[in-house]
Amino acid sequence: MGFTVENLAAIDDKLSQRHIDLDPAGYFIIYLDREAKLICAKHFTNAIDDRGLAVNPETGKVIPARGKVERTYTTIYSGRTAKELCVNIFEETKPCPLTMFDHAAYLGREFMRAEIALVTGQEYVQD
Template sequence: MSKAERDALDNKLSQRFIHLDPAGYFIIYIDHEQQRIWMKHYPNAINEKGLAVDPQTGEPIPTKGKVLREPDVVLSGRTAKELCIELFEKERKFVTMFDHAAYLGRELMRAQFCLDAGIDYIQD
């Protein structure tokens, strides 16, 4: 399979329906100057339609545009492995679903690759 075919497959799989983790979600970004990967965790609730909603207001959390919420936790690390240990081997449970854990592992590896390569990272 060529790289173009793998990219097309990944793009197709990114469009599938996913169940959202009731423990919340992460926004991941990198800081080239500090040479760190950053993660902001936001709690959410899941409504009867399967949408992520603000647990305080019950309003759906938009998937595009600026969201004016404060994270409950901010984590940073130098590597994907360092952050995965923080996420999955500590007492606080940020993730309650295996597919969410796998997604975060993939995204953190992509973020580390971009940090190492000196290129921009955009979370999938």
């Protein structure tokens, strides 16, 4: 496999299909506020059931991975760059709203993708 954009994208696409353990501290929905020129991340709490699925801590119902979910976020974080957003969430927020290193690495990657989309005008869709 050569070193091309397509081949690198294929590697990432395959890795996006792997199983991941969910963070019991919650999850983030990442989006761009293009008017304000910000990367934003809404944090939602969840609990993890005995099957490893994220559930609404108030109702115990499974939170679907796809589609519209009506839930109230706990906090909105924002930054002008991926680094600024990471510092805000991982260093300045006490206690930190996530508990797993792989979750932190995922967010860093996604914030970089969002920053590139913000700067270039490309569409951003969270992986």
